[in-house]
Amino acid sequence: MSEWAERVWKRRGWSRRSLWLGGTLFANLTSSAMNFDLNLNLSGDANSCDVTASWTDASGKAQTITVSPTLPIIVVATSLGAKDKVLWSSGSSGDGPAFQWQLEQAPAVSIEGQIGSYMGLQCGAGGTLYTNLTHGPVDLNLAASTAGCPITLSWTDAVGHAQTIAPGPIGSEGAATSLPAGGAISWTSGGATGAVSAKWQLERTPAHTSTGPATLVGLCGDASAGGTPVVLFSLGQTSSTTCSNFPGPPPHGVPMPSAGTLQNLHVTGGYDNAPGSGSVVTVYVNGSATDMTCTVGTSGKCADTTHKVSVHAGDEVAGTIALTSGAEVLVSLEKK
Numbered sequence: 001m002s003e004w005a006e007r008v009w010k011r012r013g014w015s016r017r018s019l020w021l022g023g024t025l026f027a028n029l030t031s032s033a034m035n036f037d038l039n040l041n042l043s044g045d046a047n048s049c050d051v052t053a054s055w056t057d058a059s060g061k062a063q064t065i066t067v068s069p070t071l072p073i074i075v076v077a078t079s080l081g082a083k084d085k086v087l088w089s090s091g092s093s094g095d096g097p098a099f100q101w102q103l104e105q106a107p108a109v110s111i112e113g114q115i116g117s118y119m120g121l122q123c124g125a126g127g128t129l130y131t132n133l134t135h136g137p138v139d140l141n142l143a144a145s146t147a148g149c150p151i152t153l154s155w156t157d158a159v160g161h162a163q164t165i166a167p168g169p170i171g172s173e174g175a176a177t178s179l180p181a182g183g184a185i186s187w188t189s190g191g192a193t194g195a196v197s198a199k200w201q202l203e204r205t206p207a208h209t210s211t212g213p214a215t216l217v218g219l220c221g222d223a224s225a226g227g228t229p230v231v232l233f234s235l236g237q238t239s240s241t242t243c244s245n246f247p248g249p250p251p252h253g254v255p256m257p258s259a260g261t262l263q264n265l266h267v268t269g270g271y272d273n274a275p276g277s278g279s280v281v282t283v284y285v286n287g288s289a290t291d292m293t294c295t296v297g298t299s300g301k302c303a304d305t306t307h308k309v310s311v312h313a314g315d316e317v318a319g320t321i322a323l324t325s326g327a328e329v330l331v332s333l334e335k336k
Helices: none
Strands: 022-027 034-042 051-056 062-067 073-080 085-090 099-105 111-115 126-132 138-148 151-156 162-165 171-179 184-189 196-205 214-220 260-269 280-285 288-295 302-304 309-311 316-322 329-335
Touching (some): 022 099, 034 062, 260 288
Antiparallel strands (some): 034 073, 138 196, 260 302, 260 309, 280 316
């Protein structure tokens, strides 16, 4: 389902001390929260007053965006609570505002904007193209073209990688990518003089279907006590369930096929010889110890459900245990 609308206010011949204007831009009359993309475009002249859109998102956080002659277009991903509204207001100085807006329920299917010399933007300028105001990552298709001085778009994707595209003086470039919650796509134009003319199109794609977290498992069946960390079988070494011949730290581990998060470490004993109180299990990534660790109690068990560790595709995950007593241990953790 797609919702869109446009409203243009034009006031000509007013002084720079125009009357304040405002009203309701959009109202969610349903009984449930909604996610949407909002495009606000100030189409007045260089003397136009600013226009601000404000709302409270579905999580109760106040949000605002403001367009002005120097930043005429803003597009954001956000949400709105049931029976709530997006309000707009104009500044108290400058000519009366002329603006357009488009709202599209997520996933959006063609949100377009322009950064052009018609608004007086110059080479050497910069700003924010798109902001994800939601509390979760979004998947995006992005394309841009430019004429005049070159433009570079830059952002950090949902797995923490810095990304850029640079359409160049003549041409276009696109990318399938993502943004984390609160992430933004920024633009900068090269050169010191001249005008920049560019077009961009952003399409929010449906989120990938999750099949649930994967479970990583490690074990030792006949390890020696003594407090020296040894590498768990199937979680860093595959030679023997007698882990005593493989002291840590682990040089290798299980390679991750995709980016994600390690979480929910759990440790328990084997058939009849549980790890003793004070035994320590530690998770490693690429040979380095992480904060994900737990110390076995008198029950022969422990867990770390607090720490989370980000991993990228190709990272190697392993685990060790330092036994105070006992010989058998079973370890599991999730990769989400």
